[in-house]
Amino acid sequence: MTITLALLIAIIIRTLSPFQPSVYVVVMDYTPRSGDPEGLLVTEGQEVEVIDSSRAHKWRVRLRKDGTEGNVPSCYLEKKTTVTPPMSPQLDAKAQATIARREKVLKGVGGI
Numbered sequence: 626m627t628i629t630l631a632l633l634i635a636i637i638i639r640t641l642s643p644f645q646p647s648v649y650v651v652v653m654d655y656t657p658r659s660g661d662p663e664g665l666l667v668t669e670g671q672e673v674e675v676i677d678s679s680r681a682h683k684w685r686v687r688l689r690k691d692g693t694e695g696n697v698p699s700c701y702l703e704k705k706t707t708v709t710p711p712m713s714p715q716l717d718a719k720a721q722a723t724i725a726r727r728e729k730v731l732k733g734v735g736g737i
Contacts, residue, residue, distance in 0.1 A: 647675045648689070649702040653727065657695070665695025672705065673697070700730045 651671045657664020665686065667673065676694070677685035683696045 647678075648705040649673050649675055649686070650705050651697070651701055652703045653701050655697055655701045661696070663696045665693065665697050667697055667701065673702065675702070698731075700727050 649672070651667045651669055651673060654668050655664075656666050665688070667686075667688070672689040673686040674689060675684050675686055678699070682698055682700075684699045684702065685694065686697050686702070687694045
């Protein structure tokens with residue numbers, strides 16, 4: 626097995642790096658306003674890495690599929706867990722409550 630120098634350096638940097646981005650899943654489609662040049666269009670189900678969550682309402686994220694970066698409201702994201710439950714055609718009470726909370730937050734921010 627041959628390991629290239631670039632691959633070896635990437636492995637060392639990733640191993641020694643104190644910062645490991647958190648992986649989140651987009652729970653609702655988000656289209657940024659036209660006046661928001663830093664906003665990132667995301668669609669439900671996409672995986673993103675949160676690279677800056679210092680602001681409460683908008684987080685800096687990177688799309689895992691192509692590395693595109695931008696800001697997304699934090700209420701559109703949910704932390705990815707290692708176990709993904711099967712999708713159900715009907716929403717349970719917890720999922721309905723989560724959706725209601727997100728809609729309330731979005732209305733307060735002027736999103737919906």
